[in-house]
Amino acid sequence: MSGINLKAIGLSLLAPAIAIVLSILVTTVVIAAVGSSPGEFWSTMFEMPKPRLRVDIVNQTAMIYIAAVAAAIGFRMGLFNIGLEGQYTIASFAAASFAGAAYFSGLFNVAAAIVVAMVVGAAWSGIAGILKTTRGVSEVISTIMLNSIAITLVGYFLNTHGVKEGNTVHTKNLESGSTLGGFAPFEDRDGEIWVLTLLAVVVGVGFWVLLNRTRFGYDLRASGQSESAALASGINPKRMILISMMLSGAVAGLIWLPALFGGARNYGTSFQAGLGFLGIAVALLGRNRPLGMLFGALLFAFLSVKSNDLTFGTDVSPSIVQITQGVAVLAVVVTYEVVRRWRTRLEQRAVSRELAGATGAAS
Amino acid sequence: MSTATATPHQRGIVERLTKSWLYIGLIGIGVVSFVRIITDTNDLTGAGTIRAAIIATCPILAAALGGLWAERAGVVNIGLEGQMILGTWGAAFFTYHYGPWVGILGAALLGLIGGLLHAIATVTFGVDHIVSGVAINLIGAGAATYLAEAVFPDYEGGGPRQLNGLEGPTQITIPGISDVANDIADKHWFFVSDVASFIQALTTNISTLSLVIFALVVVSALVLWRTSFGLRLRSCGENPQAAETLGVNVYLYKYVAVLISGALAGIGGGFLALVSSSGFSTGQTGGRGYIGLAAMIFGNWRPGGLLAGALTFGYTDSLRLRDTQSVHALLLLVAIGLLIFAAYRAYRQQITGAIVVAVGGLAVLAWFLLTDTVAREFTVMTPYVTTLFVLALGSQRLRMPAADGKPYRKGSAG
Numbered sequence: 001m002s003g004i005n006l007k008a009i010g011l012s013l014l015a016p017a018i019a020i021v022l023s024i025l026v027t028t029v030v031i032a033a034v035g036s037s038p039g040e041f042w043s044t045m046f047e048m049p050k051p052r053l054r055v056d057i058v059n060q061t062a063m064i065y066i067a068a069v070a071a072a073i074g075f076r077m078g079l080f081n082i083g084l085e086g087q088y089t090i091a092s093f094a095a096a097s098f099a100g101a102a103y104f105s106g107l108f109n110v111a112a113a114i115v116v117a118m119v120v121g122a123a124w125s126g127i128a129g130i131l132k133t134t135r136g137v138s139e140v141i142s143t144i145m146l147n148s149i150a151i152t153l154v155g156y157f158l159n160t161h162g163v164k165e166g167n168t169v170h171t172k173n174l175e176s177g178s179t180l181g182g183f184a185p186f187e188d189r190d191g192e193i194w195v196l197t198l199l200a201v202v203v204g205v206g207f208w209v210l211l212n213r214t215r216f217g218y219d220l221r222a223s224g225q226s227e228s229a230a231l232a233s234g235i236n237p238k239r240m241i242l243i244s245m246m247l248s249g250a251v252a253g254l255i256w257l258p259a260l261f262g263g264a265r266n267y268g269t270s271f272q273a274g275l276g277f278l279g280i281a282v283a284l285l286g287r288n289r290p291l292g293m294l295f296g297a298l299l300f301a302f303l304s305v306k307s308n309d310l311t312f313g314t315d316v317s318p319s320i321v322q323i324t325q326g327v328a329v330l331a332v333v334v335t336y337e338v339v340r341r342w343r344t345r346l347e348q349r350a351v352s353r354e355l356a357g358a359t360g361a362a363s
Numbered sequence: 364m365s366t367a368t369a370t371p372h373q374r375g376i377v378e379r380l381t382k383s384w385l386y387i388g389l390i391g392i393g394v395v396s397f398v399r400i401i402t403d404t405n406d407l408t409g410a411g412t413i414r415a416a417i418i419a420t421c422p423i424l425a426a427a428l429g430g431l432w433a434e435r436a437g438v439v440n441i442g443l444e445g446q447m448i449l450g451t452w453g454a455a456f457f458t459y460h461y462g463p464w465v466g467i468l469g470a471a472l473l474g475l476i477g478g479l480l481h482a483i484a485t486v487t488f489g490v491d492h493i494v495s496g497v498a499i500n501l502i503g504a505g506a507a508t509y510l511a512e513a514v515f516p517d518y519e520g521g522g523p524r525q526l527n528g529l530e531g532p533t534q535i536t537i538p539g540i541s542d543v544a545n546d547i548a549d550k551h552w553f554f555v556s557d558v559a560s561f562i563q564a565l566t567t568n569i570s571t572l573s574l575v576i577f578a579l580v581v582v583s584a585l586v587l588w589r590t591s592f593g594l595r596l597r598s599c600g601e602n603p604q605a606a607e608t609l610g611v612n613v614y615l616y617k618y619v620a621v622l623i624s625g626a627l628a629g630i631g632g633g634f635l636a637l638v639s640s641s642g643f644s645t646g647q648t649g650g651r652g653y654i655g656l657a658a659m660i661f662g663n664w665r666p667g668g669l670l671a672g673a674l675t676f677g678y679t680d681s682l683r684l685r686d687t688q689s690v691h692a693l694l695l696l697v698a699i700g701l702l703i704f705a706a707y708r709a710y711r712q713q714i715t716g717a718i719v720v721a722v723g724g725l726a727v728l729a730w731f732l733l734t735d736t737v738a739r740e741f742t743v744m745t746p747y748v749t750t751l752f753v754l755a756l757g758s759q760r761l762r763m764p765a766a767d768g769k770p771y772r773k774g775s776a777g
Contacts, residue, residue, distance in 0.1 A: 030506075034513040080493050082441075096421050137754040140441070140493055141660060145747040156740035204638065280497055296504035317523065322505025330498040334488045 008270040015339045016285070017148065019331035027324045031287050031316055040314045045306055051186035053305050055193055060256055060301035061294075062197035063272075067279020068297055070251035070290035071206045074139075076211065077244040078224040083128060083143025084252045086277030088152030091121035091253030093154045093171070095265035096260055098174030099160075110176040110261055114199075117253035124150060125249025127240065139245065158267070172267025180261040186325045194262025197211055208290045220244055220332075287336070372743060384667065394699055396557045408557040411565035411682065412550055412689070418639055419577045420677025422447070422648075425631030426655025427669040428472075428576075429624040431741070436620030437600035438485055439768040440494025445503025445654030446625045447479035450632025452507040455526045455643030458636075459518055463532045467572065467633045474629015475622050477588035478628040482621040486614055491769045495675060508645050520642070527642035535574075537566040550742045570638045576630070584666035596620055599661040603771040614773060628652060631682055647656055654680075663761050676746040689758075698728035717755070 019337055021301040028038040049057065067084055075079035081087075095117035127147060131137040162169035182192030211217040223240045231237055256273050264270040282300055286292030303325060307318035398405045406412055408685070426443050433440035440446075448733025450470040477499055484495035514520035520528040544563035548556050549671040587593035596616045603613045631651070636643045652675050661675075662668025682690050701724030708717035 030509070036513065082497065119621050131751070131755055135755045136753075141438075141656070141754065142751060143655065144441075145751050148650055148747045149655065149751075150745045154738045156738055159740075160738075177490070211424065225433065275719040277497070281501060284494055284498075317509055319505060319512060323502060323509055326498055326502030326505050329501065330484060330495065333490045333494050333498070334484055337488050337490050 005296045010341060011343055012188075015335040016332055018182070019328055022264075022331040022335075023324050023328040025105045026327045027320060027339035028322055030189055031320060035252075036314070036316045038324035041310070041320070044309050044313050044316075047305055047309070049309075051190040053308070055185065055191040056195050057298070057300070059061060059197060059258065059262070060305055061297045062194075063255055063275055064278050064282055064299040064300055065200045066203050066251060067255045067275050067284065068205045068293040069279075069290075070248050071280045071283035072207065073220075073244055073251060075283055075288045076224045077220050077240065078227070079098035079245060079248070080140045080246045080343040081128075081243065081245065081252075082280065083125060083141055083145060083146050083150075084229045084248075084255070084279055085273070085277075087121045087124045087252040088255040088276055089154055089273070090124050091117040091249075091270060092246050092256040092260060093157065094120040095159075095253070095257060096171040096174075099174050099260070100266060102172075102178070105175065106177045109175075110180060113178075113261075114254070114257060117257055119251040119253075121253025122246040122250040125252065126246045129242040129245035132245070132303040134299050154267075155219070159250060162264075162268070168269050170266040170270075172266065173332035174261070174265045178264055182262050183257075192262065194258040196261050199258060203251055203254065204290050204294065207228060216243075218234045223299075252279075255279070278325075279289045281325060286334050299328075321334045327339050378450050380569070390703075392557055393554060394703075395696060396554045397444035398692055398696045398699065399557070400551075400553060401696060402688075404689045404692040405551055405626070405688045407696075408560055410545070410560040410567070411562040414568070415681035416674070417569070417573055418677075419680040421573050422634045422639065422651050422668065423655050423658055423676050423680070424580065424630040424673035425576050426628050426652050427673050428579060428666075428716060429627035429631070429657075430659040431583065431624075431666065431669060432566050432570050432587075432620045432627065432655050433478075433481075433624035433666065435525060435597050435600045435763055435764055435766050435768065436482070436617045437603060437766045438617055438621050438624075438716075439492040439496065440478075440481060440621065440628075441493055441656070442477060442481045442499030442503070442625050443496075443628045443655055444462050444648060444650065445496075445500035445633075446474040446628035447648045447652040447655075447758045448479075448503045448507045449473040450629030451636045451643055451647050452510055452632075453551055453629060453768070454633030454636040455529060456510075456514065457524065458529045459521075463530050464690075464700065466529070466637060467630060469638070470629045470633025471626040472629070474632065476748075477624040478622045478625020481625065482618045486621065488619045489772060491770075492768050511643065511645055516641070517722040525642055525644040530536055530571045531578060531637045531641060532570055534570050536568055541566040572634055574636055576634065579627070579630075580666050580670055587666075597764070600766055603743040604775055607773070607775075613684055613771060614751045617771075626719055628655070631655065651772055660761065661753050664763050675749070679742055679745040682742055688736075690739075691731070691735065693742075694727055694731035694737065698724050698731055700724075701727060706756065739770060 028042075031038045031041050054150045067088070070084055071081060095113040098116045099109055099113035102109060119223045124146060125143070126140040128137075128139045132139050154353075158169050158171070163172055180195040182194040182197075184190065209217075211221060215217075219230065219240060222233065223235055223237055227237055230240070256272065258271060259270070260267070264304050278300055282293055282296040283295035285299075286294070303321040307321040310316050310318045310320070381512060395408055398601055400407060417515045426447055429443055429446070430440055448474055453473030454466045454470035457472075457595035458466025463468075484490040484498075485492050494543050511526070512523040515526045516523050518526055520526060541563060544559045548560035548563050550556055559567075585593075587597060594652070595606065596619070597610060598609075599613045599620075601618045605618075607613050632648060635651070636645050640647070655673070658672035658676055659669045661672035662670065679693075682693060701720055703715045705724055708714075708720060
């Protein structure tokens with residue numbers, strides 16, 4: 001029995017291993033092709049990061065992880081929520097405006113802003129959910145459109161209601177009572193790990209519990225694997241689509257909050273775009289599993305943050321890691337597909353062998 | 364007797380379609396002209412606006428055509444955006460070294476490489492089409508940024524994020540027609556002048572690449588709907604198992620379609636770098652690959668429809684660069700359009716739909732009457748909002764290829 005388990009674990013680790021090797025290979029080839037030194041690149045990348053970067057990596061991992069969980073909620077249900085980007089943009093803006101207006105004070109203001117972010121994120125993804133359930137519009141197309149609409153809308157509200165400062169516009173700054181900051185594991189100048197990175201832990205654990213320990217999670221996985229089977233066992237597919245889409249949007253609303261209450265203090269030039277797409281990539285990399293996505297988020301955060309060192313020691317530009325990340329995602333989905341087919345063939349062979357043995361013994 | 368009654372139904376489909384398109388076109392020009400005179404905004408159909416609209420339309424159109432090729436063969440290509448970005452870099456690199464026409468081929472080549480990746484992932488390995496497309500968008504954006512930073516700073520007029528001063532493809536002017544059209548357009552007559560300025564825009568300083576892209580729409584329509592190659596390709600998008608039983612090499616057709624799709628998106632990117640502006644810059648596509656996809660869906664997966672979609676989106680895209688007054692006048696245009704559509708629905712006895720559209724039309728009319736300007740952001744949003752509405756209101760009438768986006772394995776026909 002333990003032998004089979006070991007084999008299964010080996011097979012499931014095989015795909016990411018191949019994917020990482022492939023993305024390292026492709027990156028090396030691309031760097032060599034434009035005439036830079038791949039050796040220098042890899043040695044810079046694999047040096048131990050400085051304390052300041054280590055703090056950054058933790059913060060980025062948390063935000064990417066939240067985004068990945070948001071994507072995974074949709075994926076496990078068989079929904080492609082490509083709209084994370086728009087959902088967390090509009091939710092971050094709403095939360096920053098709400099918290100900046102200071103209707104409440106201190107921690108209660110933070111808690112209320114978190115709720116606002118989740119509600120706005122859920123409402124925005126809910127548009128796609130309603131369009132899908134009532135009009136049969138593919139969520140892929142509608143969320144892509146909603147991304148662009150959200151980003152333009154936020155730009156409009158920022159321009160009309162924001163605080164102008166020189167050439168930049170941002171929402172009202174948080175009052176100091178509502179800024180949570182973080183704790184500095186090294187010296188103060190190395191920066192702080194933001195308090196709300198804890199949201200990533202909450203979201204990760206919550207995702208695991210929801211999927212594996214609740215009726216809703218069971219329904220979600222069932223609908224994702226076979227809609228007809230789910231329907232037969234009394235699950236309302238439309239309701240499931242709408243709820244999981246809104247849940248995904250609600251979690252997406254949390255993505256940028258660690259930074260908002262940590263260091264940014266307002267929505268403006270400090271806003272970090274692109275986390276939504278990174279989250280989708282990490283969800284794919286980690287096969288929508290809580291632990292797999294944690295590993296993927298850490299890897300992506302490490303690559304993104306560590307690439308800053310490249311500008312000093314080497315002539316390789318930091319954007320090379322975008323290629324590494326993209327190739328890793330494509331390679332991982334391809335190798336998973338290949339390994340899956342290979343495993344099915346192995347199983348079929350094993351079954352037919354045992355069947356042949358059994359009939360042989362009987363006759 | 365029976366033959367006489369049957370005759371009207373036997374008219375060719377082409378004839379019927381062109382006829383209805385002609386009427387729609389005439390009514391459209393009439394309404395636009397009416398709005399122009401009412402609101403006194405000659406810029407609405409000025410040759411300058413139309414030229415800008417054509418320039419804005421071309422990249423969207425090329426991307427939409429790319430989407431059409433892939434989806435007609437049953438492969439959803441969300442990677443259009445990434446392939447387009449690759450195209451902008453390819454156009455810049457090859458134009459710098461070998462001139463604009465090789466540059467366009469280079470754009471097509473880079474887009475084709477993006478298409479090849481998508482084909483390998485989706486056709487050979489059966490990866491989900493959306494997943495692969497998302498990955499290709501990441502790779503395309505990353506590769507173009509990295510390659511620009513690695514290569515362009517050493518070039519004349521180049522920097523890590525741009526390469527300026529690229530030579531564009533030749534522009535042509537037809538002397539006689541251009542001047543006459545210009546004279547008539549300046550008179551600002553009802554209807555006639557609007558047509559004249561359209562002709563003027565088409566005959567004065569029009570980029571040859573624009574003409575090539577418009578020609579590609581016709582070529583695509585002919586190849587996909589009038590050749591046996593096109594029939595087989597479309598059969599892969601409708602029912603690959605049936606196509607396989609008839610001896611069609613489904614994988615090959617899907618590969619060809621996705622490669623062409625990538626190349627077309629790449630050409631769209633090349634247009635952005637060479638015609639829309641005179642150089643490459645990072646992030647130049649600004650989501651136009653997605654708008655192209657939207658235009659294709661808007662056009663119901665058909666060449667004529669996607670042309671109409673790309674023109675609509677291109678027109679609104681160009682207006683945001685012009686004065687806000689003409690954008691404001693556009694509100695009246697939208698209001699009248701919606702009210703006409705509502706009347707049509709009421710005539711067809713679709714009362715609920717008619718009420719919804721009419722309320723929308725009246726709301727836009729109120730917006731027009733109560734305000735003086737429209738924020739730039741609302742024109743930027745137009746293509747996306749329009750697409751959502753078209754999808755929401757017309758999803759029953761839209762019909763995508765039956766096996767679009769579905770995985771297919773060789774031998775699954777049994």
